[in-house]
Amino acid sequence: MAFPSMKRYYDPWLVRIRSLLKAAQGRPVALVVLFSLSLLNLSSEWPSDIARPAFVGALDEAVPDSFRTARQLLFDQYQRHFPRIPATQPVTIVEIDEETLATVGQWPWPRNRLADLVDAIAALKPLAIGLDIYMPEPDQTSPDKVAGNLPKTAAALAAGLRALPSHEAILARSLRAAPTILGAAALDHAAFTTSTDLRSAPILVHGADPLDRVQRYDYVLASLPELQAAAHGQALLSVTLEQGVVRHIPLIMGLGEKLVPSLPMEMLRLATDSSAIDVFADGSGVQAVGVADVQVPTQPGGDIWLHFASIRSTLNRYVSARDILKGTVDPQRIRNKLVLVGLTGSGLTDMRTTALGELVPGIEIQAQVIETIVDGRFLRRPTWLKWAESAFIMAFGLLIIWYVPRTHSRLALFLRAVPKGSALLGVSLHLLNVLFCFFIFIHLGLLVDAASIFIILSAVMGCFFAPALLRVDEQTGTQATHAERREDDNDRTGKAPGP
Template identity: 70%
Template sequence: MKRLRDSWLTFVKKLPRAYSGRPMAFAVLLGLSALNFCSEWPQGIPRPAWIDTYDRILPDSFGSARQLLFDHFQRWFPRVPASQPVIIVAIDDKTLAAAGQWPWPRNRLANLIDAIAAQKPLAIGLDIYMPEADQTSPDKVAGNLPASAAALAAGLRALPSHEAILARSLRAAPSVLGAAASAHATADTSTDLRSAPILVHGTDPLESVLRFDYVLASLPELQAAAHGQAMLNVALEQGTVRRVPLIMGLGNKLVPGMPVEMLRVATASPLVEVFAYPSGVQAVGVADVQVPTQPNGEIWLHFASIRATQNRYVSAVDVMQRKAGAERMRNKLVLVGLTGTGLTDIRATPLGELVPGIEVQAQVIETIFDGRFLQRPAWLKLGESLFIIAFGMLIIWYVPRTDSRLAVFIRAVPKSSAILGIALNLLLLLSCVLVFRYFGLLIDAASIFIIESVVMGSFFSTALLEDEAQKRQDAAREQVRNSGKTGAGKVFDGALARWKRIHRSSK
C-alpha cells in the first residue's frame, strides 16, 4: 500500500511538468471552457438538470466579468436617439405640490388622461396599476357617514364612482394599463389579465419565455375600459436593467410587454405576432414591425444617456393646466408615470445612471423606432466556445516549442512575452468593440481573455516548477561530488586554488 501511495504521489508531482506542461494546460482549458459554457447556457438548447446544481455551487462564475464588459461597451458607445416617438407625462414633485399627494382620487387621474387625449396622441400607457377600489369615491364616502346624514349619503350614492369616471376616460382615449407579473400570490393579485390575442407563427414558445402564475393588475372594470393591458416587468441582474421582455407567460397564455402593446394600440392592430422556432422566440411583431429577440422573448436594451432624453419629460400639472405645448403630444406615444420623490421605482442602467422605471419603457419604444438592437444569439455563445478551445489548442501546441519563432523572439527581446500578451488582448478587445459598435453584437471578450490567460499562465507555472527542480538536481549533484572526495583531494583542490590566485597576481 505504501509503495502504491508513493508511486501515485510521484506521478502527481511529475504530471504538471510532463510533456512540457501540455496535459496540464489542456485540462485547464477544457475545465474553464466547461465552466464558462455552463455559466451562460445558451437559450434554446435543452438545459440539463445538473446545470441548476452547478449554478447553486458556483453562481456567477463568469457572469460578473461578462456583464461588466458589456456595460462598458454601452458606456463607450451609448445609443444616440435618432427620433423622439415618446413623451413622458411625469407625476413629479411639482405636480404633487399642486395637485395633492399620491395616490390621487381616480377622477383626478381621469382629468389628466382627458387632457392628454385632447392633444391626439397615438397611445397612452399608464405605468400605474390600480388593484383596489378608490376609497375617496362617493359611494365609499357615503358608507362612512353616520345615520343622521342619510340624505347626504343617498345623494353621494347617486353620483358616479371614481372608477366609472376613470373607465369613461380610458374608453375614450387610446389607453393601455400596466400590470406587474408576480411569482407569489397576495391579497391583490389575480391569475388572469385581459389582453389582446397573440398569434404564434411556429412552435408554441410558452416554455421558453419568462413565466408567472400571478399578476398585480387594475380592477376588472378598468381593464374592460382600457384598449390594452401590458406587463411592466424588466429583467434585473445585480440590480441593473439590461434586458426587457417583450412577451411573457401568465399561466397558460402569452401576454405582451408595455412597449409592444403601445405599438399595437397606436397602429390599431388587432393582435401581436410572435415568430418562434423549437429553440425559442425569434421575433415579436406588430403591424409591419418585427423586433428580433432572445429565445426567451427578451431584448438587450441599448441605452441612451438620461441627459439625451430629458426633453421628453412634461410635468403632469402643466398638462392638466393646458400649459404644455399644443402640439407636444400629437401623434406621439405618451407614457404616464410617477417620478416624484419617494414614489418612483428607480432603476440602474449599464451607463451607471439611475433612472425612473418609466424611462426604461420609453427607451425600449425608442430603440424599436430607431432599429438599434443589441443581440447575443445562441450561436454566438457556441462560436465563442469553439474559438476559446481552438485558440487554446494553438497555444498548447505552439508555446512549449523551443525551436519556434515565438520562442526565439521571447528569448531575444526582454519582456516580450508580456508585450505580446497585452497586444493580443488589446486586439481582441478592439475587435469586440468594433463588432458592438457597427453590428450590435455582444461578444464576451472577458471570458476569452480570462481562459486564455490562465492557459498561458499554466506554462509559466510549469517553467517555474522545472527551474526549481533543476536547481534541486544541481545542488544534489554538487553535494554528491563534494562528499565523494577524500581529505587529500580537498587539500589538493585548496592548494590548486591558491596557486591560481598567486599566478594571477604575479602577472
Template identity: 65%
Template sequence: MKRYRDSLIRFLKRLPSAYHGRLMAVTILLGLSLLNLLSEWPHELPRPDFLDTVDRLLPDSFGTPRQLLFDHFQRWFPRTPTAQPVTIVAIDDRTLAAVGQWPWPRNRLAVLIDAIAAHKPAAIGLDIYMPEADQTSPDRVADNLPATAASLAAGLRALPSHEAILARSLRATRSVLGAVAFDHATANTRTDLLSAPILVHGADGANPLDSVLRYHYVLASLPELQAAAHGQAMLNVALDQGTVRRIPLILGLGNHLVPGMAIEMLRVATHSPMVEVFASPAGVLSVGVADVQVPTQPNGEMWLHFASIRSTQNRYVSARDVLDGQVDAERFRNKLVLVGLTGTGLSDVRATPLGEQVPGIEIQAQVIETIFEEHFLQRPAWLKWGETVFIITFGLLVIWYLPRTDSRFATFIRSFRRGSAVLGITLNLLSLLSCVLLFKYGGLLVDAASIFIIGSAVMGSFFSTALLDDDAKKQRDAARAHTDDGGKGSGKSIDGALARWKRIHRSSK
C-alpha cells in the same frame, strides 16, 4: 494510502512541465471553457440538474465579468437618440405639491388623461396599476355616512363612481394600462389579465411558453378599468444584481402569453389586432407588431442599449403643466405618451449599465425609443457556441505551436522569460478591440471577458512552465559548475603531488 498520496504528489509536480506544458494548458483550456459554457447554458438544451450544484459552488464565475464588460461597452458607446417618439408625463413633486398627495381620486387622474388626449397622441400608457376601488368615490363615501344623512347618501349614489369616470376617459382614447406579474399570490393579485391575443409563428414543437419568464399571478387594475382600456401590458423588468440590462417583450401568465408595455403601446398605436411572436424549438426569435419585428433572446427578453438620462430630459413634461394647459400640443401629437410617478419616494428607481439611477418609467421609454430607431443589441443563441469554438480552437493552436522547437517565434518566446505573458496580453487586447468594434458597428454582444480570462489562463500556464524550466536550468548549471570546479581542484592536487614525487625521485638518484 501513503504510496498513492506520494504518487499523486509526484504527478502534480510533473504536470506543469509534462509534454512541454501542453498537458497543463489543455486541462486549463477545456476546464474553463466548460465552466464558461455552464455559466450561460444555451436555451436549446435541457438544463442538467448538476448545474444547480455548480451555481452554488461557483456563483457567477463568468457571468459577472461578462455583464460588467457589456456595461462598459455601453458606457464607451451609449446610444444617441435620433428621434423622440415618447413623451413622459411625470407626476412629480411640483404636481403633488399643487394637486395633492398620491394616490389621487380616479376622477382627477381622468382629468389628466383627458387633457393629454385632447392633443391627439398615438397612444397613452399608464405606468400605474389600480387594483383597489377608489375610497373617495361618491358611492364609497355614501356607504360611510350615518343613517341620518340618508338623503345625502342617496344623492351621492346617484353620481357616477370615480372608476366609471376614469373608464370613460380610458375608452375615449387609445390607452394601455400597466400590470406587474408575480410568482406568488398577494391580497390583490389575480390569475388572469384582459390582454390582446398573441399569434405564434414557428415550426412544430415551438412553444414560447416553455422558454419565456412565466408567472401565475398578476397585480393589475380593476376589471372595470381593464375592460375600458384598449390594452393591458406588463411592466416587469429583468434585474441582474440590481441593474436593468434586459426587458421582456412578452411573458407567460398561466397558460397564455402577455405583452410588455413597449410592444403593447406599439400595437395600440398602430391599431393592430394582435402581437406576433416568431419562435423555434430553441425559444423565441423575435416579437413583432404591424411592420416592426424586434429580435429577442430565447426567453423573449430584449437587450437594451441605453441612452444617458442627460440626453433624454427633454422628453419629460410635468403633469402640473398639462393640467394647467401650459404644454405645447406638439409635445403630444402622434407621440407615445407614458404617464408615471417620479415624485420623491413614489417612483421605482432603477440602475442602468451607464451607472445612472432613473425612474422606472424611463426604462419603458427607452425600450420604445430603441424599437422605434431599430437600434438593437443582440446576443443570439449561436454566439455562445461560436465563442466556445473560437476559444477552444485558438487555445489548441497556441498549445500546439508555442512549445515547438523548430519555430523561431516559439524559441524567442521561450528565451524571453515574460514572452508568453506579453503574447497573451497582446492577443487579448486584439480580441477586446474586435469585440468593441462588433458592439459599436454591429450591435453584437461578444463575450470578450471570457476570452480574456481563458486565454490569459492558458498563456499563464506556459509562463509558469517557462519559470519552472528556467529555475531547473539554473539548478543544473549550478550543479555542473560545482562539479567542474571540484574536478579542476582535484586535478591540481594530483598534479602537485606528482610533481613533488618526481622531484624526490630525481634527488634520490
C-alpha cells in the same frame, strides 16, 4: 516547530504538482484546463438550440456566476463607452413630479383627478397613452364610499352622494374615450390584491409554442376589472434584474398558461391599430416579436438586450403633469406621440439602475425600449454566437497547446531573446481581442463575450508559464541549499565564509 512538519506535509503535493506540470511540457494540464473552463463557460450560458444535459445544470448550480458576472460587466462597459444616441423622440413621459404633487395634492389621487389628466392628454391627440399606475383597489374617496362613512343623521346627504357616479366610473369613461393602456405588475406570489388573469390583446404564435421558454408568472397585480374593461389594452411592466441592474427587457411573458405583452409592444400595437401581436418561434425559443410591419429580433426567452441611451440625452422627453393640467404645454410635445404616464416624485418613483450605471425612473426604461424599437437599434446575442465563441476558444486554445511548448519555434526564440516578450505578447493579443469585439458591438450590435475568451486563454497560457516559474524556483532553492551547506562547512572548520 509546526513549520517543518507542514513543509514535510506539503512537499509531496508540491512534487506531484511539479511533475504534472512538467509532463509533456505542460500540454496535458493545459488540455484539461481548456476543456474544463470551456464547459464551465457553456454551462453559465447554455445555448438554447439543444437540451442542456443534467450534469451541465448541476455544474452551473455548483459554480454559479462563474463567467456570467464577467460577461455582464464587459457588456456594460461596451455600452458605457458607446451609449445609444437617440435618433428620434417617439415617446413623451408625462411625469407626476414634485411640482405636480405640490399643486394638485399628494399621491394617490382620487380617480376622478386622474381622469382629468387622461382627458387633458387625450385632447392633444397622442397615438397611445400608457399608464404606469396600478389601481387594484376601489377609490376610498369615491362618493359611494364617502356615503358609507356618514352617520345615519346624514341620510339625505348619503343618498345624494350615492346618486353620483363613482370615481372608477369617471375614470373608466376617460379610459374608454382615449387610446389608453393600463400597466400591471407580474408576481411570483399571491397577495390580497393579486389575480391570476389579465385582459390582454391576443398574441399570434407563428411556429412552436414558446410558453416554456419565456419568463412566466402565476400572479399579477392589475387594476380593477371595471378599469381593465374600459382601457384599450393591458400590459406587464416587469423588468429583469441581474445583481440589481437592468440589462435586458422581456417583450412577451407568460401569465399562467397564456402569453401576455409588455407595455412597449402593447403601445405599438395600439398606435398601429393592430388587432394582435405576432410571435415568431421555433424549437430553440422566440426568434422575433412583431406588430404591424415591425419585427424585433429577440433572445430565445422573448427578451432583448437593451442598448441604453444616457438619461442626460432623454431629459427633454419629460413633461410635468402640472403643465398638462394647466394647459400650458406645447401641443406638439404630445401630438402623435406615444405618451407614458408615471410617477417621478420623491418617494414615489420606482428607480432602476441601467447598464450605464445611471439610476433612472422605471418609466424611463419603458420609454427607451419603445425608442430602441422605433430607431431599429437592437443589441443581439444570438445562439450561434455562443457556439462561434466556443469554437474560437477551442481552436485558439489547441493552437496554443500545440505551438507554445515547441522549444525551437520562432515564438520560443523571440521569448528567449526578449525577457518581457511573453507579457508584451499576452497584453497585445488580449487588447486586440477586446478592441475587435468592441468594433463588432459598435458596427453590428452583436454582444461578443471577450471576457470568457480572455479568461480561458489566459489560463491555458498560464499552464506553460508555470513550469518555467517552477524551474526558477528550483534553481533558487538549489542555490540556497548550496549556500547553507557552505555555511555549515565553514562553521565546522572555523573558516571565514568565502565570497
